[in-house]
Amino acid sequence: xxxxxxxxxxxxxxxxxxxxxxxxxxxxxxxxxxxxxxxxxxxxxxxxxxxxxxxxxxxxxxxxxxxxxxxxxxxxxxxxxxxxxxxxxxxxxxxxxxxxxxxxxxxxxxxxxxxxxxxxxxxxxxxxxxxxxxxxxxxxxxxxxxxxxxxxxxxxxxxxxxxxxxxxxxxxxxxxxxxxxxxxxxxxxxxxxxxxxxxxxxxxxxxxxxxxxxxxxxxxxxxxxxxxxxxxxxxxxxxxxxxxxxxxxxxxxxxxxxxxxxxxxxxxxxxxxxxxxxxxxxxxxxxxxxxxxxxxxxxxxxxxxxxxxxxxxxxxxxxxxxxxxxxxxxxxxxxxxxxxxxxxxxxxxxxxxxxxxxxxxxxxxxxxxxxxxxxxxxxxxxxxxxxxxxxxxxxxxxxxxxxxxxxxxxxxxxxxxxxxxxxxxxxxxxxxxxxxxxxxxxxxxxxxxxxxxxxxxxxxxxxxxxxxxxxxxx
Amino acid sequence: xxxxxxxxxxxxxxxxxxxxxxxxxxxxxxxxxxxxxxxxxxxxxxxxxxxxxxxxxxxxxxxxxxxxxxxxxxxxxxxxxxxxxxxxxxxxxxxxxxxxxxxxxxxxxxxxxxxxxxxxxxxxxxxxxxxxxxxxxxxxxxxxxxxxxxxxxxxxxxxxxxxxxxxxxxxxxxxxxxxxxxxxxxxxxxxxxxxxxxxxxxxxxxx
Numbered sequence: 001x002x003x004x005x006x007x008x009x010x011x012x013x014x015x016x017x018x019x020x021x022x023x024x025x026x027x028x029x030x031x032x033x034x035x036x037x038x039x040x041x042x043x044x045x046x047x048x049x050x051x052x053x054x055x056x057x058x059x060x061x062x063x064x065x066x067x068x069x070x071x072x073x074x075x076x077x078x079x080x081x082x083x084x085x086x087x088x089x090x091x092x093x094x095x096x097x098x099x100x101x102x103x104x105x106x107x108x109x110x111x112x113x114x115x116x117x118x119x120x121x122x123x124x125x126x127x128x129x130x131x132x133x134x135x136x137x138x139x140x141x142x143x144x145x146x147x148x149x150x151x152x153x154x155x156x157x158x159x160x161x162x163x164x165x166x167x168x169x170x171x172x173x174x175x176x177x178x179x180x181x182x183x184x185x186x187x188x189x190x191x192x193x194x195x196x197x198x199x200x201x202x203x204x205x206x207x208x209x210x211x212x213x214x215x216x217x218x219x220x221x222x223x224x225x226x227x228x229x230x231x232x233x234x235x236x237x238x239x240x241x242x243x244x245x246x247x248x249x250x251x252x253x254x255x256x257x258x259x260x261x262x263x264x265x266x267x268x269x270x271x272x273x274x275x276x277x278x279x280x281x282x283x284x285x286x287x288x289x290x291x292x293x294x295x296x297x298x299x300x301x302x303x304x305x306x307x308x309x310x311x312x313x314x315x316x317x318x319x320x321x322x323x324x325x326x327x328x329x330x331x332x333x334x335x336x337x338x339x340x341x342x343x344x345x346x347x348x349x350x351x352x353x354x355x356x357x358x359x360x361x362x363x364x365x366x367x368x369x370x371x372x373x374x375x376x377x378x379x380x381x382x383x384x385x386x387x388x389x390x391x392x393x394x395x396x397x398x399x400x401x402x403x404x405x406x407x408x409x410x411x412x413x414x415x416x417x418x419x420x421x422x423x424x425x426x427x428x429x430x431x432x433x434x435x436x437x438x439x440x441x442x443x444x445x446x447x448x449x450x451x452x453x454x455x456x457x458x459x460x461x462x463x464x465x466x467x468x469x470x471x472x473x474x
Numbered sequence: 475x476x477x478x479x480x481x482x483x484x485x486x487x488x489x490x491x492x493x494x495x496x497x498x499x500x501x502x503x504x505x506x507x508x509x510x511x512x513x514x515x516x517x518x519x520x521x522x523x524x525x526x527x528x529x530x531x532x533x534x535x536x537x538x539x540x541x542x543x544x545x546x547x548x549x550x551x552x553x554x555x556x557x558x559x560x561x562x563x564x565x566x567x568x569x570x571x572x573x574x575x576x577x578x579x580x581x582x583x584x585x586x587x588x589x590x591x592x593x594x595x596x597x598x599x600x601x602x603x604x605x606x607x608x609x610x611x612x613x614x615x616x617x618x619x620x621x622x623x624x625x626x627x628x629x630x631x632x633x634x635x636x637x638x639x640x641x642x643x644x645x646x647x648x649x650x651x652x653x654x655x656x657x658x659x660x661x662x663x664x665x666x667x668x669x670x671x672x673x674x675x676x677x678x679x680x681x
Contacts, residue, residue: 015661015668020651024658026668028675042511049655052665081510119674147562147591147654155658156665250678257678 002268005121005234006165006200009140009265013123015157022159028122029139030057030152031108032095034064035412036127038085040149041093049154051093056156058117059090060098062107063412067375067402070100079413093153106378106404109133109346113217114380116246119258120235121265125152130346130428132223135232136216137239138265140200142230163229164198164274169205172281177463179356180215181348181426181446183207185287185297187219188226190279193295196228199274202267203233207281213242214352221347222428225294234266286462289430289444290333291321296430300449300461303330324432325441326420334459336443339421341372341454342435343399343447345409348426349377353447354385357426358393360451363465366398367457373400373415375407399454411436424453478650478660481593481623484575486546488611488619488630490535491520496551498558498585502567507559515563516570536571541615547571548619550608551578555596556585565589575621577628577637579604590643593652595623597637607635623647 003011015024030053037059044051051057064079073080090097098104098111105111108126112118112134120138125131127149134141148158168191170183188195201223208216216233223231240259243249250258285299296318298304306329310318322329327336343349343357354376366372374394376382382404385391391401408415409427416436417423423435423442430442443459452462502515503522509515524534531537549568555578556564565588568576576589576596586596599607610631611619620629621637623644628635639647646652658665669675 012672013668015664018651018657019649024661024665026665026672028672038510039512042513047655052662053669078508078510085510122674151655151658154655155662156669157658157661159654159658250674254677258674261673261678 002270004267004271024157027125029124031126032059033108034061034082034086036146039146041089043150051153052156054094057095063406065405067405067407107346110377116249120262129224132231133217133221135220138235163200166199166275167202167273169278170207171205174281179446180218182287184219184222186284189297194227196226199228201228201231214350235262336459338424340423341450342408342425344375345427347428348447351384357447357451358390360448361397362393364455366454372454375402376404378404424450480650481647484621485618486548487543488548490550490608490611494553498564501564507563512566515567519567519571546574549573549576553579555581557582560584562588599637603635
C-alpha cells in the first residue's frame, strides 16, 4: 500500500497507542538549548529521573548568547543563569554540549544538519518552534514545550497525535533574485497563518527538487508560521550528498545501506494526501512582510492591501497592523525606510544565505542611517564564510560581522531594536515587539533583499541592483 | 520509579482566597517568570498582595496565624481563578507553597489545564456552596478538607458539597494519565525494543 514519508516514519517510531488516542512516539534525536531545558532538568532532578538515551541528546547555547563578546559572566543575569544551568545539566546528565568556543556551537537548527545529526527517516524534537527546519532532510521534526522536554529526557518519547498531511507542489521555476525565503513567505501568504493547523506539510515539485539543502531548510523552517507544526521535503540525491562525510553521519562503510533505507522512507509516488496544493514558481516575486504576522506579506512591487481585500475575520488584525507599522493601505512597500538590517537566524543564517547577501553587499555601502548586522548561524558557518572572505566583504560594505547565535531574531540577547525602529530581517517572525523593543517593527525578507535594503536605506527590489551589476559587467 | 499515581482523593487544611478574577500576575508577579527554574516560587506566592514595597505585611490570610498549617493545603476560591498567563508559573507557585487541590466557583481554562498536568484537581462548586464553605473555613480553619475526585464531593466539618470536574480531567486523575512522564515510562521495555529496530541506531545492519 502506498505510503507517505510521514506514515512510514510514524509507523517505524510508534512504541504503542495510548488510551488517550495519542501515539507514544520514539524520538530519534533530541536537541536542547539553554532556554527551554533548565526547568525540564529541574523536574527530572526533583522526580529522581534519569535520561533514558543520553547519547541521543545534544545541546548548544544560541538564544541568549551575546554576539559581540563571549566574556563571562554575561552582563544579563538571567542569561548567565541559563548558561550556567545548561553547562551544569549537561555535565551532570552526561550530554554532549556544543559550547561557545568549541568550534561547534551555533543555532540549534543550523547545528543538527551541519554535523550530520539530522538524517532522513528520523523523528526529531526540540523545545523550539522552528524544529521543523530539520524536515528538509525527510525527517519528522517538531517543536515541543518544556514539559515535553522533560518527558523526552525521561522516556525518549512524546505522547502526540499524527497530523493530517498536505502536499504543497511548487511548479515551474524561480526567477532571478527569487530565493527559498520568498517561496515560503509566498506559501504562507497564500495558505494563511492558520492554514496548516492540524497538518504536516510535504513540500515538493520542481522548485523544491532543484533547491539546495540549505534552501530546503529555509522553506521547512517557517512551516510553523503557516500553522503546520512540521514540514518536510522527501530525501533525494542532494540530501545524501550533503550528509556524506559529516561527523555524525553514517560511516563510509555503512553509507550505502543508509542510502537504501533513506530512499525507502521517501513518500511513494502514489501516496495519498489529505490535501494537495499547486503553486507556480514563476508567480513568486521577492516577498516582504508589511504587517504583524508572517502571512501579511506582498511582492516587493505590490501595494499594501486595502482592508476590503481581507476576509472579515482578518480585517481587525489588518487595521492593527497598519497602525502599529505606520503603513497605509494602497501604498507601496517599496521605499519604506529602514533603520536596522539583520542577516542571520535559523531561517537564513547558513553559508549560502551569507553568500547571497554578500553578492549584493559588495555592490555598495550600508546607508549612513542604517545599522547592519550579519550573524553567522554557527561557528562552522563563520569559519567557512571567513575562508571565502565574506566577512571582509560585509565589513567593507559597512556591515558588522558578529559571533553566532539567534541574536536579533527574537532579541533574547543584547541585540535589540530601540523604540520604533524598522528592521529588514532574514528571520521568521514579525510579531509586535519580537525584536526586543515593544514598538519595534520587522519586515521579513530574503538575505539578498536585506542586503539591498541596507544599502538603499529602504525596501528596494534587489533584482534591479543585481540587474545593474550584470549590465555593468557585460 | 514508574508506579502510577492515581489521584482519587486530596485531603488538607483549607486556605480561603477570596475575590473574583484573581489573575496569574497576582498569584505570582511576572518578574518571577524570568527565573531560570521554579525555585523560590512558593515563598513568592501572592507576594505583591501580601507585602508592601517596604516588605511590611498587609495582613493577607496566608500570613494570618489562624490559617497556618503544616502539610498539604486546599485553596478555596471564587470566580475565574487563575486568569491571565498560560505559563506554568502560577500553578507551580501554588504547588510549591503547599496547595494540592483547589475548590472554587470557576477557573480559567489554561490555568486548570496546567494544574492538571501537575496533578492538582480544580473542582467547581456553585456560588452558594462556595460561600457556605468559605464561611465554615473562616469560622474554624483547623480541620481537614477532603476533595473526592471519585464521588465528586467536597467535605468539611461534616458538611458535604457536590462539585464538578470535566470528564477528561477526572479520568486522567483517576487512571494516572495526568502524569504524562510516568505513563510514557510504563512502556520502557517497548521503547527499547522500538529503538533496537531503528536502522539508524544500529548502523543500518539488517535486523
